[in-house]
Amino acid sequence: MSTTVTTTAHAPSAPLRARAEIDLAALRANVRALRALAPGAALMAVVKSDAYGHGAVPCARAAVQAGATWLGTATPEEGLALRAAGLPGRIMCWLWTPGGPWREAIEADLDVSVSGMWALREVTEAARAAGAPARVHLKADTGLGRNGCQPGGDWEELVDAALRAEAEGLLRVTGLWSHFACADEPGHPSIAAQLTRFREMVAHAEQRGVRPEVRHMANSPATLTLPESHFDLVRTGCAVYGISPSPELGVPADFGLRPVMTLSASLALVKHAPRGHGVSYGHHYVTPGETTLGLVPVGYADGIPRHASGTGPVLVGGKWRTVAGRVAMDQFVVDLGGDEPEIGSEAVLFGPGDRGEPTAEDWAQAAGTIGYEIVTRIGSRVPRVYVNGEQDG
Template identity: 90%
Template sequence: MSERTAPRTAPLRARAEIDLAALRANVRALRAHAPGAALMAVVKSEAYGHGAVPCARAAVAAGADWLGTATPEEALALRAAGLPGRIMCWLWTPGGPWREAIEADVDVSVSGMWALREVTAAARRADRPARVQLKADTGLGRGGCQPGEDWAELVREALRAEADGLLRVTGLWSHFACADEPGHPSIAAQLGSFREMVAYAEEQGVRPEVRHIANSPATLTLPESHFDLVRTGIATYGISPSPELGTPADFGLRPVMTLSASLALVKHVPGGHGVSYGHRYVTPGETTLGLVPLGYADGIPRHASSAGPVLVEGKWRTIAGRVAMDQFVVDLGGDEPPPGAEAVLFGPGDRGEPTAEDWAQAAGTIAYEIVTRIGTRVPRVYVNDEEDG
């Protein structure tokens, strides 16, 4: 096992351990779920809180063909770190760094005419063609071009710019709204719309390198949606995109992040003792309390007050009272672990610890949010960063 983190002179208050061997294994498992398609590992939002550059490198080492980001700044940071190969970004606003992306050989997504005008102008300034992927809104109602006249105009003008040597249409793509809800009628409707919009573009002369719509849940459960490329986000990090679809183990995946902290204080208190702001928890009898030095400033959801699970010395504890900005309390029930003892908030579950999904249930949210929101005050510690053998 190898480990990398910033130099330190004292034990860590808390740490998010990132198991890169698990990430590599997840990429290989996901490729097996879509053997006929290339795979894009999505590393947006600092790889869902895991750290974009180390995770991108691990994903590429395991066979990811593409890397995906939301913002151009994320894509450019990957290039600056030396990541090779295909990188795509899709969340653009007017005045974005189009020229920089073109010069960095990043595939950019275009959903409307304003973006096509800006990318072609940037291509003229850069004196090289842009790699452009046209996004279709097949029913998500978010980014993407509407079918019908809007799509026809976008395709026509993109082909005109391609003929002028200003861009290359490298992809046609879309995104599901409800792929994590098996049997939802929108899934078939979106697939049908995507096929029609792709067929129209290809009839007009578009020759894309890749056509893609499948996200993590579709990669795992909808082989008919795989086309040329699948985009795996949360599944790359070993988290099931929906409990309804199955657990990570059901899909051959392993959670990559383990979040833990060192107890800052253990103390005896009498019964009837109020705990944390608002005294929403009052000790039912004489007990011991443990102070965990993580709070909502670190990404611990305040909605998990009086509900979030923590493993301390082999036992599940529950947050006692409200989560504060920097800390929360667990009732240890009279047990007396020493200060500095490990409190594990979530991990793969191997040691009986809670998982990110357990925290999602406690906070009334999704596991995506649990891992992504862990803040920068929590150091990422990378283990198993070298390939086995």
């Protein structure tokens, strides 16, 4: 098993205070499992937000090795960084604001998203300056109410203007796309309504003369449960990292997926405490009897949710413990119940669950959020340690 460490400073020679171990073999297996679930579509691995906290470049490379033919990012800067790192193939970025790096994206051969006339004007101006056509995906708002062009006159105007720019050689409409609002809620009425609207908006664009390379709408939950939404391309984000989109859909193993990140820390202190001892800020936890306390040296500055104070689970010495009192900026305490693990022992906050440790979903439930947020918020102060970097087999 190969191991590399990525950290904000030099790779440490001493044991790490904390580490987020990223299993690239698990990521590759997840991509292959997702491809099998959508055999008629190409697969985009979404690596926005530093690959949901896992590290964009190593994860993108692993995804491409496993057969992802597209990579997706939110911001153009994220897409440009992938291209600068030598990532091949198609890279799409979709979250644009006025004055964005359109020309740089065109020159880097990125696919860009256009949701309205202002963006179409800016990308065509950039294409003129670059002397090369832009690769453009027109986004339809089919009901999510975020980015995208509304059906009706706005969509018709955008499609016709894009076709005129295409006729001038300023762009190529390479994609038509949209995004679900409630694909993680099985049976929600908006799912069928959005699919119908997307088909109608695609049909209009194609009747007007658009010939896209890909039509795409499926995110991770739709990829897992809605084969009718797969079209030409599926955009898989959290599922690539072995995170279930929602408990209602099932746990990762139900879809042949395995969590990629394991977050652990080394106990910084173990000490005896008497009955009635207040623990951490505000004394929201008071020891019910004589006990031992363990200090876990990570806190909300590392991305540990403060909302999980008093509820967050941790595996120490083979037993589940719970955060005792408030999570502080750099540390929190667990009540060890009289056990005395050695200082420096491993405290596992979450992982795949193989060793009985909590999962990211357990932390999500403890903090009242979703698994995506738990992994994405783990900060850069926690080194990413990459294992199983070589291609399988």
